[in-house]
Amino acid sequence: AHQWRGVLREYADRLDISDATPIITLGEGGTPLIPAPALSARTGANVYVKFEGMNPTGSFKDRGMTMAISKAVEHGAKAVICASTGNTSASAAAYAAHAGITAAVLVPEGKIALGKLSQAIAHNAELLQIQGNFDDCLDIARELAANYPVHLVNSVNPDRIEGQKTAAFEVVETLEDAPDIHIVPVGNAGNYTAYHRGYREELDRGVSTKLPRMFGFQAAGSAPIVLGAIVKNPDTIASAIRIGNPASWELALAAQADSDGYFGAISDDKILEAHRILSAEVGIFVEPASAISVAGLLERAEAGQIPRGATVVLTVTGHGLKDPQWALRGKDGVDVAPTVVANDTAEVAGVLGLA
Ligand code: F0G
Secondary structure (H helix, E strand, O other): OOOOOOHHHHOHHHOOOOOOOOOOOOOOOOOOEEEOHHHHHHHOOEEEEEEHHHOOOOEOHHHHHHHHHHHHHHOOOOEEEEEOOOHHHHHHHHHHHHHOOEEEEEEEOOOOOHHHHHHHHHOOOEEEEEOOOHHHHHHHHHHHHHHOOOEEOOOOOHHHHHHHOHHHHHHHHHHOOOOOEEEEEOOOOHHHHHHHHHHHHHHHOOOOOOOOEEEEEEEHHHOHHHHOOOOOOOOOOOHHHOOOOOOOHHHHHHHHHHHOOEEEEEOHHHHHHHHHHHHHHHOOOEOHHHHHHHHHHHHHHHOOOOOOOOEEEEEEOEEHHHOHHHHHEOOOOOEOOOOOOOOOHHHHHHHOOOO
């Protein structure tokens, strides 16, 4: 019986791999593109959500990690290293475990979601909390990879972006063309770059008829690309994208120029509002960083920048179960406490308003 074989096997002809490349896969990719009627109704566009939380470790990072770890093993690496706000470390740890090699991961102390920390520990990574932010962690990881026998698997490693571009292939395949607009959250801007590359390749191959405008959104307290300057102390509840000096900044600006793209900033309140809308009206549970795609769509629609009837794809990058605490926070900022009822059917019926 057919089973999705992971992005390296599914797209072998589109990636720089050969018979000498060991395929280290957990079956990543093939994620659902979900129509979102509630978001279409709010915006007048034709909105779809690419749910990357459905990847094996719960984020889009797996697409790039299968490529990066496979190539690292091909080149004889016995250990890999990355800096991470949590998802990259979870993914690197899982793929390294599968490959039987060591993963060392550097994370900002106290600043990554519990689910992600648990994943890295469970997959037996050598995890160090650095007394600094993500940008500091990346500086150290790069220096270590330059000076010691350890292979860097952050998205400054080109294999990562190559693997991640496969998400655009899937969108084109499902819609039978590229969308008009594609929206992603932006941290290091690797994924923004990767989607643009995938769409560019599909257009150049003649598979699609257009290049989507790439819209990327950063949290207002961590918006270096929007500001045009490094942010020294980035801050946002969206811990995955708390990044002040994006590694793929230049590549992303080139992708923006090629696609008539856009970068915008979104407040934490708007991120949490979008998180509630996506959960309650569409039925998709994501981590806060992912909800910024929805917030960005709503902001652009309000600004009159989303043409009626346009096909818009939002990538939601990570699963809500990684960082579930935000769902409990009500609109008023107070945590929801589920009602307690006696062990009695009549009482439950009464409380539910059924009686
Ligand atoms: N969404 C999530 C859930 C992420 O974890 C990240 C990045 C992004 C969006 C932004 O993607 O960096 O390609 O622009 N997380 C990295 C990590 C930094 O370490 O897990 P980007």
